[in-house]
Each structure stands twice: as C-alpha cells, then as structure tokens.
Amino acid sequence: MNLILIGPPGAGKGTQAKQIESTHGIVQLSTGDMLRAAVKAGTEVGKRAELIMKKGELVPDEVVIGIISDRIDQPDCHHGFILDGFPRTLPQAAALDDMLRAKSKKLDVVIELKVDPKLLVERIVGRYTCAKCGEGYHDVFKKPEKSGVCDVCSSTEFARRPDDNAETMNTRLMAYYRDTSPLIGYYFCKGNLRTVDGMVAIDQVERAIEKHLVEARG
Ligand code: ADP
Numbered sequence: 001m002n003l004i005l006i007g008p009p010g011a012g013k014g015t016q017a018k019q020i021e022s023t024h025g026i027v028q029l030s031t032g033d034m035l036r037a038a039v040k041a042g043t044e045v046g047k048r049a050e051l052i053m054k055k056g057e058l059v060p061d062e063v064v065i066g067i068i069s070d071r072i073d074q075p076d077c078h079h080g081f082i083l084d085g086f087p088r089t090l091p092q093a094a095a096l097d098d099m100l101r102a103k104s105k106k107l108d109v110v111i112e113l114k115v116d117p118k119l120l121v122e123r124i125v126g127r128y129t130c131a132k133c134g135e136g137y138h139d140v141f142k143k144p145e146k147s148g149v150c151d152v153c154s155s156t157e158f159a160r161r162p163d164d165n166a167e168t169m170n171t172r173l174m175a176y177y178r179d180t181s182p183l184i185g186y187y188f189c190k191g192n193l194r195t196v197d198g199m200v201a202i203d204q205v206e207r208a209i210e211k212h213l214v215e216a217r218g
C-alpha cells in the first residue's frame with residue numbers, strides 16, 4: 001500500500017507515519033528527515049537546503065523530486081511507503097504521478113490531517129525527539145513515561161529542530177497554505193482524498209486513519 005499523509009507542519013504526519021509503519025510494515029519516507037540528514041552529512045543537497053530550511057521556506061522542487069524518485073526504488077519500498085512531507089507543491093504532485101506511472105506503482109490513498117492553525121504553533125514549539133532513535137515527543141502532549149528517558153531506546157539525549165520556533169512557523173504555515181493546500185483539491189478530484197480530524201488525541205487519530213487504510217486495502 002502506498003499513501004500520502006498531508007497536513008500543515010505540526011499536524012501529526014510524522015507521529016502517525018511511525019504508527020502506520022509499525023502496524024502495516026511499510027516504510028515512512030519523510031523528505032524533511034532526508035534533507036536534515038543531508039544537511040548533517042554536509043552533502044551538496046544539504047548545503048543547498050540548509051538556509052532555506054532554517055528560514056522555513058520550501059526547497060526547490062527538483063531537489064526533493066530527485067530524492068524521492070531514488071528512494072522509492074529501494075527494496076524496502078517494494079511493500080509500500082508512506083509519503084510524509086512530499087509532495088508539497090502541484091509540480092511535485094505531477095512529478096509523483098509521472099514517477100509512479102513509470103515505475104508501475106499506484107497511490108492507494110491520501111490522508112489529510114486537518115488541524116486548526118491556532119493549535120499548530122503549540123505543537124511545533126513543544127516538539128522534540130530522541131537524539132538516538134528519533135522517537136517523537138512533546139512537552140505537553142506526549143511526554144516519555146519516565147521523565148528525561150526515551151521510552152523506546154532509554155537514551156537520555158534529546159534534540160529540537162532549529163526551525164521549530166514561533167518565528168519560522170509563520171513562514172512555514174504560509175508555505176503550506178500557499179503552495180501545499182491546493183493539493184487537497186488535486187487529490188479530491190482524483191478521488192483518493194480522505195480527511196481525518198487531527199485535533200483529537202494521538203490514538204484517536206490513529207484509529208480514524210486505520211479505518212481508511214483498511215477500506216483502501218479492500
Ligand atoms: P508533523 O510531522 O505533521 O510536522 P508531528 O507528528 O511531528 O507533526 O507532531 C508535532 C508535535 O505534536 C509532536 O511533538 C507530536 O508529539 C505532537 N502531536 C502529534 N499529534 C498530536 C495529537 N493528535 N495531539 C496532540 N499532540 C500531537
């Protein structure tokens with residue numbers, strides 16, 4: 001099964017992608033994570049993307065299209081993938097259609113996580129991850145069971161993203177509503193859009209998504 005999770009920054013895409021990964025055995029493809037890895041490794045792509053990401057703007061289409069096209073060919077994607085943070089523009093969506101056609105793959109469902117913009121800043125500013133295994137947490141909404149210790153790998157080191165601040169958030173939200181939100185109409189017209197309320201508790205969102213995945217799988 002191949003699916004897209006779409007929604008503004010902080011909507012819960014990464015959180016839900018991890019859950020779907022473990023339930024359905026399909027792989028999460030987050031362009032944000034891939035770009036952050038490229039920045040850390042100091043590759044050409046990373047150098048090109050670093051400042052743009054820090055400002056909260058979008059990296060050029062051809063960069064992310066290239067990354068995803070290569071990644072989808074990897075063997076771990078053969079059982080299916082969850083696109084998290086891609087596509088983010090209409091040209092990226094068109095390129096995805098072309099590459100899936102060329103690779104004889106199809107998109108099963110697009111899940112929109114709908115969240116009131118007023119909630120997003122609080123979600124983003126409180127977000128942090130385990131520095132070792134990447135498990136996601138939140139200062140208020142998803143604390144580790146034992147304070148300061150990762151539930152998954154017991155590491156005591158955590159990290160916050162440099163772009164997760166109230167100032168950059170405005171640029172990121174603007175990019176979402178200007179460049180990404182037209183994709184909601186695009187996928188609605190194609191008939192594979194399903195909308196889920198992203199403002200309820202994490203496990204409730206999980207259950208709502210699961211219903212759509214079961215239906216999409218037939
Ligand atoms: P995205 O990948 O869409 O940017 P994340 O999945 O990283 O968003 O979620 C942003 C933050 O909000 C994280 O700290 C996460 O723990 C928290 N979060 C995710 N979903 C919910 C939810 N339904 N209710 C409350 N907090 C949530």
Ligand code: AMP
Nearest residue numbers: 031032053056057058059064085086088
């Ligand atoms: P995310 O982790 O999805 O919040 O993405 C972090 C940042 O990476 C974004 O603010 C963009 O600068 C960049 N980025 C990630 N995915 C894309 C994409 N599909 N198109 C353009 N820029 C992207």
